[in-house]
Amino acid sequence: xxxxxxxxxxxxxxxxxxxxxxxxxxxxxxxxxxxxxxxxxxxxxxxxxxxxxxxxxxxxxxxxxxxxxxxxxxxxxxxxxxxxxxxxxxxxxxxxxxxxxxxxxxxxxxxx
Amino acid sequence: xxxxxxxxxxxxxxxxxxxxxxxxxxxxxxxxxxxxxxxxxxxxxxxxxxxxxxxxxxxxxxxxxxxxxxxxxxxxxxxxxxxxxxxxxxxxxxxxxxxxxxxxxxxxxxxxxx
Numbered sequence: 001x002x003x004x005x006x007x008x009x010x011x012x013x014x015x016x017x018x019x020x021x022x023x024x025x026x027x028x029x030x031x032x033x034x035x036x037x038x039x040x041x042x043x044x045x046x047x048x049x050x051x052x053x054x055x056x057x058x059x060x061x062x063x064x065x066x067x068x069x070x071x072x073x074x075x076x077x078x079x080x081x082x083x084x085x086x087x088x089x090x091x092x093x094x095x096x097x098x099x100x101x102x103x104x105x106x107x108x109x110x111x112x
Numbered sequence: 113x114x115x116x117x118x119x120x121x122x123x124x125x126x127x128x129x130x131x132x133x134x135x136x137x138x139x140x141x142x143x144x145x146x147x148x149x150x151x152x153x154x155x156x157x158x159x160x161x162x163x164x165x166x167x168x169x170x171x172x173x174x175x176x177x178x179x180x181x182x183x184x185x186x187x188x189x190x191x192x193x194x195x196x197x198x199x200x201x202x203x204x205x206x207x208x209x210x211x212x213x214x215x216x217x218x219x220x221x222x223x224x225x226x
Contacts, residue, residue, distance in 0.1 A: 040120065042201060042216035043156070058213065090155055098144045098163060098205070101214065103155035
């Protein structure tokens with residue numbers, strides 16, 4: 001049972017490039033989220049989804065797009081990468097509100 | 113190297129002692145709280161959670177205490193072991209909509225000394 005799988009684990013981008021961070025879960029969870037983690041700032045919510053076809057913005061959504069075409073997948077897109085987006089990105093899923101969220105292992109992104 | 117953990121409060125304890133990690137949360141409307149452990153280079157790992165209608169919840173070697181009057185949450189780890197060394201985050205959820213829109217604290221680095 002893989003849980004939450006994120007790819008890639010590491011990525012270096014040049015300013016202005018675009019890319020998609022992949023997230024997949026095999027637990028049939030309705031709720032999925034993307035967070036970024038920066039030194040001294042904990043995790044901050046970027047976007048979340050409460051089910052296939054439904055997404056909404058979190059605390060720091062600017063510069064990121066998401067879609068949720070299936071229950072399993074929740075990709076995060078950077079349309080034009082900026083150095084300020086250098087961070088560690090975590091995807092999480094959970095079954096219903098007020099239950100634990102399961103996190104992936106993270107993607108470390110560097111934008112130069 | 114791993115940059116998470118810079119500038120974090122640090123708690124150093126001796127192996128076998130009890131650890132208490134504290135967290136002040138921001139919103140009196142928060143109804144769900146959760147503690148995560150994060151080891152270097154890994155994603156957060158669930159430890160224990162508590163709903164706002166409870167004051168205390170116990171797990172295996174861990175206890176979470178919730179004081180809603182002063183908006184304070186604590187995590188107690190009994191008989192701390194070297195494997196407990198990590199960064200610990202508290203998180204709160206506000207409201208009933210939007211699933212788990214969690215707001216995380218900045219974390220506390222726990223160091224277990226042999």
